[in-house]
Amino acid sequence: MNNHPIVKFTILVTSNPASKQSNATAYQFCHAALKAGHLISGVFFYLDGVLTASNLVSPATDEINLPSLWAELAYQYDFPLEVCVSASLRRGIINEQEAEQLDLAHFNLKTPFVLSGLGQLAELSANCDRLMQF
Numbered sequence: 001m002n003n004h005p006i007v008k009f010t011i012l013v014t015s016n017p018a019s020k021q022s023n024a025t026a027y028q029f030c031h032a033a034l035k036a037g038h039l040i041s042g043v044f045f046y047l048d049g050v051l052t053a054s055n056l057v058s059p060a061t062d063e064i065n066l067p068s069l070w071a072e073l074a075y076q077y078d079f080p081l082e083v084c085v086s087a088s089l090r091r092g093i094i095n096e097q098e099a100e101q102l103d104l105a106h107f108n109l110k111t112p113f114v115l116s117g118l119g120q121l122a123e124l125s126a127n128c129d130r131l132m133q134f
Contacts, residue, residue, distance in 0.1 A: 008039040010128040012121065013049035017066040018059075023052060026134035027069055034077050042080040042124040043070070045113070050088045053081070053113035067110050074112055082124070085115040 011030060017023040030040055045052050057067050074081045083093065092108070095115050099107035109115065125131050 004037075006038055007033070007130055008041050008128045009033055010041045010121075010124040010131045011043040012131060012133040013043060013045045013052065014047040015134060016048040017052045017057070020048075022134040023049065023066055024064065026132075027066060027073070029132065029134070030073060034073070040077060040079040041128045042082055042120075043074070044082045044084070044116075044121045044124055045087075046084045046118075046121070047087055048091070050083050050091055050093050053083045053088065053093050053110050055108045055110040057110075067113075071110060071112055081113045082116045082120050083109070083113050084121075085117055088115055 009030075011026055013023055013026045015022040015026075026043070030043065034040060051057075052067050052070060054067060057065065059065050070081060085098070088094070088109075089098065094102070094104060094107045095109040096107045098115065099105075
């Protein structure tokens with residue numbers, strides 16, 4: 001029996017999944033916290049962290065696919081993957097609605113990632129016990 005209190009975390013990911021270890025560390029932290037019985041209120045991707053939401057990421061077969069791992073974890077434990085819309089648009093991460101509004105031929109936001117604003121980060125932060133930045 002676990003006598004430790006359940007902690008509800010919000011995770012802020014600001015690092016590029018292809019070039020910084022901290023994005024993978026954030027995923028590993030979430031996985032371990034959830035396995036230990038804690039909760040994730042949501043993960044917010046900001047700055048270069050938004051690159052995690054690209055559906056066009058195709059790592060080599062001997063590398064991990066962080067976008068897919070994040071998506072699987074979010075589905076399994078039912079928490080949102082929020083992506084800063086401003087940072088995303090600057091880095092070419094576009095959902096279908098934004099592509100239509102901007103008259104772009106394609107979109108590449110991976111499901112279940114969703115575009116949102118910094119207000120969503122504030123809301124996630126207000127509804128958690130701990131905010132962790134990676």
